[in-house]
Amino acid sequence: MxxxxxxxxxxxxxxxxxxxxxxxxxxxxxxxxxxxxxxxxxxxxxxxxxxxxxxxxxxxxxxxxxxxxxxxxxxxxxxxYPDIQRARQEPSIANGQVLSAYGAYDTKFNAHSISEPTGFYQNYRNGLGVARQTWWGGYAAAGYRIGRGYYQSWYKERQTDDAGEFKVAYSQPLLQGRAIDPERVAVFQAALAQQAAGxxxxxxxxxxxxxxxxxxxxxxxxxxxxxxxxxxxxxxxxxxxxxxxxxxxxxxxxxxxxxxxxxxxxxxxxxxxxxxxxxxxxxxxxxxxxxxxxxxxxxxxxxxxxxxxxxxxxxxxxxxxxxxxxxxxxxxxxxLRFEMRHVQLDRQLAHNELLPRFDFISEASQDMGEPATKSDDKGEFELVIGFTSEVPIQRRKARGKIQQTNGKIIQIxxxxxxxxxxxxxxxxxxxxxxxxxxxxxxxxxxxxxxxxxxxxxxxxxxxxxxxxxxxxxxxxxxxxxxxxxxxxxxxxxxxxxxxxxxxxxxxxxxxxxxxxxxxxxxxxxxxNLPHPDLPKAEVMERDWQLHSGSPEAGQTNQ
Structure with missing residues (x-):
């Protein structure tokens, strides 16, 4: 056809x-x-x-x-046509969704300047740094800070040597959030919207x-x-x-x-x-x-x-x-297949959320310059590594999400x-x-x-x-x-x-x-109406007599 x-x-x-x-x-x-x-x-x-x-x-x-x-x-x-013009905006909308989804991985610049100019403990803290989330669910940060003045004994970590402190930190999920996380799901679903625009x-x-x-x-x-x-x-x-x-x-x-x-x-x-x-x-x-x-x-x-x-x-x-x-x-x-894939991504994320939160964390820092204290307790290179864990006992949020997505997949x-x-x-x-x-x-x-x-x-x-x-x-x-x-x-x-x-x-x-x-x-x-070729007048006359049942027509035929 x-x-x-x-x-x-x-x-x-x-x-x-x-x-x-x-x-x-x-x-x-x-x-x-x-x-x-x-x-x-x-x-x-x-x-x-x-x-x-x-x-x-x-x-x-x-x-x-x-x-x-x-x-x-x-x-x-x-x-x-307006409806077609409206539909033609779908690729632009989908591209915007993809761009927005990737915004979760933007590098973030942060800075602070905090002063306590009055009271017994007068101090001044300033710092700046950058941080971003990684594709595999991790989080990386690096920065510089300096803290001068007098600090409460329970806030000594805010104090740095005279030239300040450089620090880098990194955390990485090992179970929940490693294979997939909400940010990656948002990117994948936005990409599906791009493909669905056509x-x-x-x-x-x-x-x-x-x-x-x-x-x-x-x-x-x-x-x-x-x-x-x-x-x-x-x-x-x-x-x-x-x-x-x-x-x-x-x-x-x-x-x-x-x-x-x-x-x-x-x-x-x-x-x-x-x-x-x-x-x-x-x-x-x-x-x-x-x-x-x-x-x-x-x-x-x-x-x-x-x-x-x-x-x-x-x-x-x-x-x-x-x-x-x-x-x-x-x-x-x-x-409908794109919609199916969209729901399957939600279900995949829900299955991942059944896993406990188990993250590897690390942090390294180094103070520079003259010691801030007589004990010089901040001059050595410091490294912190370890693990953190968290899991809801009932895990109802993840189980409920799996139940929802399973029903939606059957519907689709x-x-x-x-x-x-x-x-x-x-x-x-x-x-x-x-x-x-x-x-x-x-x-x-x-x-x-x-x-x-x-x-x-x-x-x-x-x-x-x-x-x-x-x-x-x-x-x-x-x-x-x-x-x-x-x-x-x-x-x-x-x-x-x-x-x-x-x-x-x-x-x-x-x-x-x-x-x-x-x-x-x-x-x-x-x-363009055709004109049929009609027989001669005497033939049509005889035909009409036959049609009307005239006796003359029957005698003529005999």
Missing amino acids: LLTLTSNAGGQVVQLAPENSFTQFLMLVEDDIEKNAADQDQGDAEVSSAAGLAGATSPDSETADAALTLADVFASLYRS PIIQQTILNISRDAAVVYWDWVAMGIILEAQREMLDLAELRGEQYDVGVQAGKFAEIDLILNQQLIAERKAKVLETEQKYRATAFKLGLYLRDDGGQPMVPNDAWLPKQFPIIQPPPASDLHTDLAAALSRRPEPQL NEKLRLTQDKIANELQIAHNALQLSSQIVEQSEVSLHAALETLDRYRFAFDKGKIDLIYLNLLETKANETEIKLVEAQRNWFAALAQMQIALGLDPLDQAMIVSSLPESDMPGPG
Whole structure:
């Protein structure tokens, strides 16, 4: 199902491998749009500055190049749609989270200056140093301090020799906090948020593109249906002019003129009703179609395509293969796996917190300068090493955290399983809709050809006075309904195609460029209704007699 796709932009081929994330694509999309717009608008004197779209020309242009394509809408989405712009901030937010998490390992500068200028024990203490936490849970510090004056006997450690004291210290967890600690977990979880930024953008694009595609094809269909209703009105108005002349000449009854006037009023009301629906879809499409300033832009009537693109059913494919490809591309399972890893890190930390706190500590210091006391008890190099330990007896915090994370992991596993089932279900529904929509289009086209030929034969009978205007109107209405059904069948096919592409996790803009490059369909519709080759008048006369059960027809056949 369109698994390998390429798009032309600026004369170059841009190909996205299935495993590439949308983040990589979004880095290229701005240049891609600009190059594509430049190629399509080459030779045009005026370009729609409000649209800023790939291939959109001036609203005043009456050429086919003015048609608004699905690729134009998606290019506008990628550039300016608020939800996509919001999603594009996810990498910046995640980068900020990583930077913030690494802040736990910042080198810290500390200093102090403390004085006791009054009282019996007058002293002055000053110091500065640096410290930082290490990656493996340890803590290292180094500094210099100097203490002068008189000190209480129980605060003698505050006193230093005349040149001060240099000290280094280091502690290292040996059990709890060695393999993992809250600071490292914060870094790992922030890194997961970085990796999840791409799938978040992809998910936003897929959701918005699905809605935009449906609205775009509704807009195209309603525009074509509106044209079909206007053709019906034109036919009734033309017949009304003929009746008016005929009544004045005494060839037609006035009741026929009045009846046709009723038909004109009914068809005008139908045109207005259809136009109201068409305008509503145009307003909805304006939410997705944005100008350079990012403001909604209602599409101009001149941008309406005259026909749908030609329908080219995708080649047959294996549903299991498509499902495997979809599961590898779709962002929902990826995001759940990132969430799973996030909870697993919390559980790993909780298991580590079950261990007792058992740390190795060390401290080395050396005083410099003249001795501060007669005993010179601070002049020797001092080294302190040892161990400290602490453990909660019940350890309820860690055990409770393990219980929480185990439950969350089970929940995420079930959610992941359901998500995979939903993707498979979406793919089955889209696959079924696409296959059956193709058959519906074929049968609707056959039905329209038959309805048009039937209508022409009954017009012959109407001209011969064999049926009245009421019956002819019923047949014209039926042919118009059949024409509209063909339009709706084509709309449903392209909507099903978009649903299939979204279900497979394919890039919407890349797919839209392929669809937009297709030639116009040659199916019958407004402005392209075929005129069946009818038999000769005497053959049609005999056929009508057979249809009406006339005895003359039976005698002629004998």
